[in-house]
Amino acid sequence: MDESNTLNEYRPDYAVPPGEVLVAELEMRGMTQHELALRTGLTPKHIVSIAKAKSAITSDTAIKLERALGMPAQYWLNLESNYQEVLSRLAEEEKLERDRTWLKKVPVTEMIKRGWIAKAADAKAQLVEVLRFFGIASVDQWDDMWPNLAVAYRQHVQGEISPEAVSAWLRRGELEASKISCAPFDRSAFRTALAEIRSLTCEAPEVFVPRLASLCAEAGVAVVFVPALPKTGVSGATRWLTPTKALIQLSLRYRTDDHLWFTFFHEAGHILLHGKKECFLEGANGLDEAKEHEANEFAENELISRKEFAAFSARPIFSKAAIVAFARQVGISPGVVVGQLQYKKLLPPSHCNDLKMTFTWTQ
Incomplete structure (x- = not known):
């Protein structure tokens, strides 16, 4: 030309x-x-x-x-x-x-910083770039693609949570998942994979991240790690990209192993227990409380069986040595045990946090 x-x-x-x-x-x-x-x-x-x-x-x-x-x-x-x-x-x-009014609600600066979109010369060109990122023709289609986000966050204080930011985080997960080749979903294979994944809670990220992704992909589940955007408040999300490919998206919001692994198994619970037409957002208000409770119970029992946890939690005090010994006995990370005890209010939130692994994002 x-x-x-x-x-x-x-x-x-x-x-x-x-x-x-x-x-x-x-x-x-x-x-x-x-x-x-x-x-x-x-x-x-x-x-x-x-x-x-x-x-x-x-x-x-x-x-x-x-x-x-x-x-x-x-x-x-x-x-x-x-x-x-x-x-x-x-x-x-x-x-x-x-549509420039809508654009102001999208975390454009952060998305540019992360390399998700290119910086444009003016607002109109930037809007076109954002629409391309979302894969939609106009802002009108945003409501069609993410119809329930405003409802999911209706209980939050205005300004604290941005549905537009949440949708950008979800969209990034879709794009990352599209690069992952998965076998057709197999419930039995996924159940088997979860048993091995549980043992990965004791491993470092350089070990568990690729193995987790591989095991899940072989069972028809794409697992992606996408750092949370500001004003999202989401730890994880689960949805079905196709009838045979599920997606678990993790934000590493709290950056500790107990939160990471509980969130992963919680999302896995949604895949095994619930339907394929819903998008489950961990951390969002206004969602189906019964299904969230079921996913929580699934995660708790998968990480530490009820019987084993009940026997251990019956003791009056929890020393670090006892927690480490119990974690070794049941084959789980000590941080996960601490997290469960804190969640059940059997251990103060300020106690034994040094037993948790803390993660940081790298390029």
Whole structure:
């Protein structure tokens, strides 16, 4: 493409209807619209409609105008095509201008910083870049793709949680998951994988992250780690990308092993216990409390069986040595044990946190 032609391209901010050109041509010829109707066989009403830009010039009409006026049919069709194109572009630009209000709610700066989207020269171009990221044609489709986010966060204080930020985090998870090749979902294989994944709670991230992803992919579940965006308040999410591919998305919100592993098994519980049409957001208000409770119980029992935990938690005090010994006995990370004790209010939130692993994000 010739760059000079592109730079010099004229884009009018108004549209000239073909009917206006037709009226001018008739005046120049001294021909009335009624006469043109007689010459073309079109009704006077239709000629008036074209003149007032209420009807488009079709191929059939263009041929009749060519024969009556001696001006090529293609000329009239080009006028109509250019007119419609300018109308569409002006309408789109007007809509983009309105959508700038929505753009201000999206964490654009943070998304640029993370390399999720490119920085654009102006707001309209930035909006187009954000729409491309979301994979939608306009802001109208955002409500269609993420219809329940506002409902899910309705109980939060205004400004604390941003549905737009949550949707951006979810979308990033979708994009990351699209790169993961998964076998068709197999419930039995996923159940078996969870047993091995439990033993990974004692491993470092460089060991458990790739192994976790591999085991789940073999069972039809894509697992992605996406750092939380500001104003999201989400630890994890579960949804089905296709009928045979599920997604578990983890934000590492609290950066400790007890929260990470509880969240993962909680999301795994949603996959095994609940339907494929819902999107479960760990940390969101307004969701199905019964299903969240079921997923919590699933995670607790998968990490430490009820019987084993009940026997250990019956003691009056919990020393670090006792926690470490119990964790070794049941084959789980000491941090997970601490987290369970704190969750059950059997251990103060400030106690034994040094037994937890703390994670940090790397490129």
